Amino acid sequence: MDTALDIVTIGETMLRLSPPPGVRITQANEFDVHVGGAESNVAAVASQLGCQTGWISKLPASPLGRRITTALQSYDVELDIIWDHDDDGRVGTYYFEPGGKPRGDTVQYDRAGSSVTTLTTAEISLEMIKSASICYVSGITPALSETLQTTVETVLQIAQSAGTKTAFDLNYRSKLWNTTMAKNAYQSLLPDVDILIGAERDVNTCLDRSADPESIVRDLASTFNLETVILTRGKNGVVALSNDTVFEQPVYDAKTIDAVGTGDAFVGGFLTQKLNDGHNGTTCSSIEHALATGAATAALKRTIKGDIAAITPAEVAAVRDTDTTEGISR
Amino acid sequence: MDTALDIVTIGETMLRLSPPPGVRITQANEFDVHVGGAESNVAAVASQLGCQTGWISKLPASPLGRRITTALQSYDVELDIIWDHDDDGRVGTYYFEPGGKPRGDTVQYDRAGSSVTTLTTAEISLEMIKSASICYVSGITPALSETLQTTVETVLQIAQSAGTKTAFDLNYRSKLWNTTMAKNAYQSLLPDVDILIGAERDVNTCLDRSADPESIVRDLASTFNLETVILTRGKNGVVALSNDTVFEQPVYDAKTIDAVGTGDAFVGGFLTQKLNDGHNGTTCSSIEHALATGAATAALKRTIKGDIAAITPAEVAAVRDTDTTEGISR
Amino acid sequence: MDTALDIVTIGETMLRLSPPPGVRITQANEFDVHVGGAESNVAAVASQLGCQTGWISKLPASPLGRRITTALQSYDVELDIIWDHDDDGRVGTYYFEPGGKPRGDTVQYDRAGSSVTTLTTAEISLEMIKSASICYVSGITPALSETLQTTVETVLQIAQSAGTKTAFDLNYRSKLWNTTMAKNAYQSLLPDVDILIGAERDVNTCLDRSADPESIVRDLASTFNLETVILTRGKNGVVALSNDTVFEQPVYDAKTIDAVGTGDAFVGGFLTQKLNDGHNGTTCSSIEHALATGAATAALKRTIKGDIAAITPAEVAAVRDTDTTEGISR
Amino acid sequence: MDTALDIVTIGETMLRLSPPPGVRITQANEFDVHVGGAESNVAAVASQLGCQTGWISKLPASPLGRRITTALQSYDVELDIIWDHDDDGRVGTYYFEPGGKPRGDTVQYDRAGSSVTTLTTAEISLEMIKSASICYVSGITPALSETLQTTVETVLQIAQSAGTKTAFDLNYRSKLWNTTMAKNAYQSLLPDVDILIGAERDVNTCLDRSADPESIVRDLASTFNLETVILTRGKNGVVALSNDTVFEQPVYDAKTIDAVGTGDAFVGGFLTQKLNDGHNGTTCSSIEHALATGAATAALKRTIKGDIAAITPAEVAAVRDTDTTEGISR
Amino acid sequence: MDTALDIVTIGETMLRLSPPPGVRITQANEFDVHVGGAESNVAAVASQLGCQTGWISKLPASPLGRRITTALQSYDVELDIIWDHDDDGRVGTYYFEPGGKPRGDTVQYDRAGSSVTTLTTAEISLEMIKSASICYVSGITPALSETLQTTVETVLQIAQSAGTKTAFDLNYRSKLWNTTMAKNAYQSLLPDVDILIGAERDVNTCLDRSADPESIVRDLASTFNLETVILTRGKNGVVALSNDTVFEQPVYDAKTIDAVGTGDAFVGGFLTQKLNDGHNGTTCSSIEHALATGAATAALKRTIKGDIAAITPAEVAAVRDTDTTEGISR
Amino acid sequence: MDTALDIVTIGETMLRLSPPPGVRITQANEFDVHVGGAESNVAAVASQLGCQTGWISKLPASPLGRRITTALQSYDVELDIIWDHDDDGRVGTYYFEPGGKPRGDTVQYDRAGSSVTTLTTAEISLEMIKSASICYVSGITPALSETLQTTVETVLQIAQSAGTKTAFDLNYRSKLWNTTMAKNAYQSLLPDVDILIGAERDVNTCLDRSADPESIVRDLASTFNLETVILTRGKNGVVALSNDTVFEQPVYDAKTIDAVGTGDAFVGGFLTQKLNDGHNGTTCSSIEHALATGAATAALKRTIKGDIAAITPAEVAAVRDTDTTEGISR
Ligand SMILES: [Ca+2]
Ligand SMILES: [Ca+2]
Ligand SMILES: [Ca+2]
Ligand SMILES: [Ca+2]
Ligand SMILES: [Ca+2]
Ligand SMILES: [Ca+2]
Ligand SMILES: [Ca+2]
Ligand SMILES: [Ca+2]
Ligand SMILES: [Ca+2]
Ligand SMILES: [Ca+2]
Ligand SMILES: [Ca+2]
Ligand SMILES: [Ca+2]
Ligand code: NI
Ligand code: NI
Ligand code: NI
Ligand code: NI
Ligand code: NI
Ligand code: NI
Ligand code: NI
Ligand code: NI
Ligand code: NI
Ligand code: NI
Ligand code: NI
Ligand code: NI
Ligand code: NI
Ligand code: NI
Ligand code: NI
Ligand code: NI
Numbered sequence A, B, C, D, E, F: 001m002d003t004a005l006d007i008v009t010i011g012e013t014m015l016r017l018s019p020p021p022g023v024r025i026t027q028a029n030e031f032d033v034h035v036g037g038a039e040s041n042v043a044a045v046a047s048q049l050g051c052q053t054g055w056i057s058k059l060p061a062s063p064l065g066r067r068i069t070t071a072l073q074s075y076d077v078e079l080d081i082i083w084d085h086d087d088d089g090r091v092g093t094y095y096f097e098p099g100g101k102p103r104g105d106t107v108q109y110d111r112a113g114s115s116v117t118t119l120t121t122a123e124i125s126l127e128m129i130k131s132a133s134i135c136y137v138s139g140i141t142p143a144l145s146e147t148l149q150t151t152v153e154t155v156l157q158i159a160q161s162a163g164t165k166t167a168f169d170l171n172y173r174s175k176l177w178n179t180t181m182a183k184n185a186y187q188s189l190l191p192d193v194d195i196l197i198g199a200e201r202d203v204n205t206c207l208d209r210s211a212d213p214e215s216i217v218r219d220l221a222s223t224f225n226l227e228t229v230i231l232t233r234g235k236n237g238v239v240a241l242s243n244d245t246v247f248e249q250p251v252y253d254a255k256t257i258d259a260v261g262t263g264d265a266f267v268g269g270f271l272t273q274k275l276n277d278g279h280n281g282t283t284c285s286s287i288e289h290a291l292a293t294g295a296a297t298a299a300l301k302r303t304i305k306g307d308i309a310a311i312t313p314a315e316v317a318a319v320r321d322t323d324t325t326e327g328i329s330r
């Protein structure tokens, strides 16, 4: 690694197996294969939008581990993989069954004991973290094992000490731990966080908040001394606070084909624009611009199968800056 | 067969061949293969919801006949198959072309002279029928041949005499016979029926009714001495009468992927719940509960490809008992 | 060629390659193959509705050239192909990426220098044109090369002189030329046109009109001495003028699976009905009937994958003449 | 029909449905769709090799009937279809299960009572037959119904009287009739035949021959007064007699992907070359050349999925006239 | 369970995921889904050949667990499933990558800690075992966990005490344990075994034998007091000893599409025939007949995708009793 | 670019579109999408075997251009892409139709005028070339345009001057130029080449040689002052000369699924091993070892779909160093 990365991330990426729409897992004769994880989703999106991004993880030295690196390399994400040569090493797997009223999409995890759960700070490239502009982790990673909880804590501390901005997305997963465990973990991590992203429901449940959005972001920012707080509110858009100012960003309308990874696309778009180095066809780094970029990226994600938004800066700008997507461009 | 079945059914099951959405049969290069028939759809749904169910039919001793048993066995339906060793034996086949405004789904039958059309009472296991709790037949079966009309009549008589409740779904098919023929057949069958299910339009056309729903169900119940009458009214839900009380059940909202088999899913859900043996996660056998279970099962069916709802009791209960299917469960 | 054709067309037909919905071209592992071009789309649609139709073009003598004739022959379109034996001959190709809010469908052309761009009047069967009832060309053809612009001009003149009605659809394509070039070409072609079809936007941009629809069609008809002018207005339907009378035709509601070729389906339906020879199950050739037939054909097209509406006269009549497409026909 | 056809054919064409290699029909979730029939296979092959060919048949006026015309039109075969508007009209269907040692390919017919079985001479275009150079029928057609047996007899007589050469391929199918029935039919047809093609086994079984190949072809030619007799002997190639001279033609080696239609490809290639009008890139009409063309076409067929050889004259000539197919042509 | 089973089995069944031939797992975009496990493969094969068979196992109460029961029920195998409601319950999974010289097929297991590894004798239906004619287990089951090793030991003892014949297939898997562990386990199990099947290599490696086949089977039979010993020798066929007589059975030639499950198909065919109740179209129960039935079933398996041979008694008999599979049966 | 690359390559990479086996392009309804080009194939193979590799090219700034970078990035090849923003920029495309006796695989190019044909030395990163250990180009690149011929010449000169070894594979393509043109180009390039790879046939045809292999390699080495000459002889293996010693390497037997890219896989394997930095699990850099590595990589390629061998060092070593690939590894 020679050049400093714009965004470095650390976490688990899973194999995602899904039957076609309208087919139940119990009857499926083939699964579509995708690769996804909150942190690598963010890295892949930001890479496509022009950032130098990296992803740190641990994978079994097996075809399945390499299936994941194949996917992430295709998005030009810089990888620091600790290869697990243990026979029992495994990749996390999840089965995604697309639904539709009156049943939702469902996720069946088979991820316990994956290789990444043993990842320690000693194994990873601290230089990659220290030299980056932003270090991003999601709340899923500390939920995977005690070892990872410690690793995340250490990584965030090292990053902040080195002047790398830290970004954290709560991402509470009820199938991995309960709200009490999550709350404890979040509270020991938040002192090392600069930019906090959280779904309103997760903030309410895991951080015990229950006020109007603006009050919540003000409260969180002051409680945890955060530079930026972003409260994502589903169809109600986003309320954010940055350096004491509150912003609102509505969602862009989208025809959803696959909702998985929408939040990660938002984060990838937001962080890229915030770094303001012209990657997105504009050098404006205002928080408004960054939020709009995130929202546009998220809307595009919903039209694309898989966890990762395959997009270009121009497509994001078109959604963000213009109105018209009617008809066929030809 | 040792244990008495909860629900025994008798009828034809066809091979269903369908091109992908947006592709016309005239251009199709591959057909998706499914298996469906009103009675076996009901049996497969009820089996998944916890009943012991059976299906009686006649099939050619050929790969196509076995394609059908393969499918129904996968749902753990108990089979009593009369194997037709005649070279000319055939399975009924239908080609299903999914549409969408301004053209509807269309069905092209190729079912004339299928093996089941020669099925006589002498060939089947009467013990299976006599020992069951419910014997279900649809109005399609007597439409297939005079032989089958006689067989259905005899079976319903034998069932009632043996204390097995009889359930009949009008299911008028204009491509098989006309309303006069159907009316004559229905009228000779209805004296042996306990539970009648009928679409409002079929009741109007084939049973010459034309009143408000409540009047119709009261009229039918008293005319034919029925324990239960269920009038299905499409998007307007269901009006039912049971032991002189009238009930209404609205439909659950659904994103339809495949509407075929919706009515059968309703019947499968309704009958299972009505048997009240705790299979559905509740021991309540009230008619309200049964109608809601039927409606929830029907709504789930619409999200699933093929004629048979692949579902679990828990999924049905979730639709019936809760409101929320937003988001992704993970 | 012995019998006179009802409709003869001349133009380019391309290979269309498209990833499945939700998959980006940049990630695609397989492409669906279709064949499309404005003129052959019209010919294929009209052929299915009962016309004798023909298509004149130039194709490389290669598997890809033959892929195109295979497709058009399947619709029983009479072909007059000039086979290009030059090694550098090529078929036009376009990559179609289906979108969905907030990104539209996109088209990536790879059609420069295709064999048809060198097609001259000397190479084609003038008898086929002179003996036909209608000769149809779209505004895409003159945009492809100067040679083709000359060829189209000559063909329209020859047709008109021979008593063959000429039909022209503006079909402005911004990826092929600019509005100035288009305007010049259109203005030298329009004197030889009898029936003009144009999208409102194209008329405004390329023919410098900007009035209410009725004024525009009156203006165009008198300026260019047109028998019939059809202004297509997207969801607002169609405004037409024929022999000094103005007509309006709304669109039929449709669930769009593939919008490409909708305009061509309209033209194919309209021209067929206008020829009034009973092909469509009615011998009425009124302009109202023709517009309704076009609109019904166009609505059906939107439900079908590929550029060509695979339809029957009966299906078109059902949309045009009745209201009900609810439920499943069985 | 204006121009006389080179080859006119009459018979049944079926829908062929097949699971992928290695998948049993009893487990199949999708079927590949192809279209095949001995006579239309011959017509499609000869059309691609440059002949004007036609196919006469009767089909239900349904999507399935049109699926068949779509396929044959794509090969530019001229069609004379009697459309069966009877609700009970059907297309013959067959299920093809590809095998591999120790099980062979298997065919499951579902063709009884198809529309074509009622086709009478009165319904068809006799002009098409009288004006053609060759009229070809296979021994499958008279096996389908007594009506068709009469129709075939009449057609062959009319053809011969009009100076159209008649060609007949025994094609005995044990699933359709027995050898006694076939023998009777063949013997009443053979007096009207000019060119006889027959597999050695069929000749032995149905025409009671059992000698060496040369003796058999001599015997058949003199017994039935045949211009040409072709005895096909599987891997042992072909022995033919034409105008008292005997010829031998070995098979070309082929990697078989799909053996169905190999014999029809041979016939299509042979007849085309025999007509000697330069369609195959040579104007030689010697019987040797024709046999070699047939054998080359047959070998190519084996490499192609479906019943019909999709080929070009150049490809056939390359197999027939050169040795080398090693490597990749690029 | 009322009627006694012919064959009861106990073990693990896994989800098998495989890319198409020629595609590496590292690049795969979709996986074909199959279900396989030595014991259930045997049960499914024997069921199709006419036996009443059962399979006992433990599965997570999840869509993936139900995916497995769906598959086995489709073969009409009687199931005794202990449903694991623990969140951490999982199905064993394996990724199968089809190869071809110079790389073989490869298997990547992800099966550690699957639900079945905790299956105890107390959980299962002993009645099902005691009343069966044969109880079959493979050497994979004791390799999965110490708990299962104990369970298998107890089950075999209970079976033998109850007069149920016990059959055991060594099936050594080097990815699960080493030869020392296997040897210890096998030696404590073999005293409870009546019928032993073993690959020559496994017998040599894990049971320390190294003599000619006949000596080995004699030695094993006397050492472990076995009724029947079958030594499978790959392409060299099978050498068996039963009641002191030695038999040889060559393999039937096969075009291999999928070799997985070949051994299980042999066992299923062998045991079925040995039970001699006419299921296979012959009432002969001689060991020769049983070995030939096993070999024929095994050869057919190789032509079928997935772990389970989808076959009929007639197909097996055709391979076993006749020579000819040339050509197409039609 | 910070670290020096092991192997830098420059050339064209095309989109490859191919119908499934047994389907002709003229009938195809879908194309499999792959990406291939001699130089990037070599880079992708060597990258997987452990080298740092790079690929320099020019691509249209379009989804199709990015389809190619997506593929190559997935193999972790370092890219230096000049993005062509011209509307007329295009990717080279080729249609690959898999054959099988008696027709070979065929390739249909549609690559004329692709963006790379305008690539000049001024546009590319010379530093990347100068710092690399090896610079590899194939003889296809100079065949694409005069501009590219000049670019290749300059690049080889600059590389050699900077101490970067130059490797050149003749790769004569008769569809791109003739032997005279190729000979002239080769002769002006060879003075700047260190390592020459050439198929025996190309050497004979384009370099006018016609002796036994050993004489040819000696002759070429002395004539052009080459460090290493490798003569590839199809099934006869390879004869090589390095520093005056002659070596022979037979081919490893392979079941060919896709032969495209076999030669590039050989080069990728050979060059990697020759660099001797332990990437391949051995630090031996002997020419014998390198040739065996190349041959093993080539054999593996033949079992994999697409132009690029997806392999691991361990798989290559297994073929090279051991004999046994029988059976299934589990
Ligand atoms: Ca990079
Ligand atoms: Ca292990
Ligand atoms: Ca059961
Ligand atoms: Ca028959
Ligand atoms: Ca025609
Ligand atoms: Ca060229
Ligand atoms: Ca024609
Ligand atoms: Ca059974
Ligand atoms: Ca059962
Ligand atoms: Ca858990
Ligand atoms: Ca790298
Ligand atoms: Ca352009
Ligand atoms: Ni996908
Ligand atoms: Ni940057
Ligand atoms: Ni390692
Ligand atoms: Ni399906
Ligand atoms: Ni019950
Ligand atoms: Ni039987
Ligand atoms: Ni398509
Ligand atoms: Ni007409
Ligand atoms: Ni096909
Ligand atoms: Ni001719
Ligand atoms: Ni001709
Ligand atoms: Ni008609
Ligand atoms: Ni499969
Ligand atoms: Ni038995
Ligand atoms: Ni339970
Ligand atoms: Ni592929």
Ligand code: NI
Pocket: F006, F050, F051, F052, F277
């Ligand atoms: Ni290196």
Ligand code: NI
Pocket: F061, F083, F085
């Ligand atoms: Ni640029």
